[in-house]
Amino acid sequence: MLGTRREARERALSLLYEADAKGVGPRDVLDDLPVAPAPFVAELVQGVGEHQAELDGLIARFAIDWSLGRMPVIDRTLLRMATYSLLYQPDVPAAVTISEAVELAKQYSTEESGRFVNGVLASIAALVRPA
Secondary structure, eight states: OHHHHHHHHHHHHHHHHHHHHHTOOHHHHHHTOSSOOOHHHHHHHHHHHHTHHHHHHHHHHHSTTOOGGGSOHHHHHHHHHHHHHHHHOTTSOHHHHHHHHHHHHHHHSOTTHHHHHHHHHHHHHHHHSOO
16 A cells, blocks of 8 residues: 555656646646546645645745745655645645655655755644644
């Protein structure tokens, strides 16, 4: 199950990255796929698209000295996905959400991205999922 969710997050990351790169909505990218993605992928992609303004507001609040426009696209996309998960997927533990985002940041983004993503998400999780 964990491997499947991890792969689903990677797929969602690639689709959201594509939407950002093309300047289109995540829903448009989903609609253009020849085969519908797994339900968890579709939920993440659609959820980020539907709640992007809210997600961006939270991210901006905790990404001290970093505007969303200055962030690497991968970091911004991972932060949106993980923030969506923290807010709207209560069945996914916060620690899992953060850990997966950090691992994907380390794999696909800059050397500093893992720490940056971890710090922002830890702050958001403390606000939206207090222990």
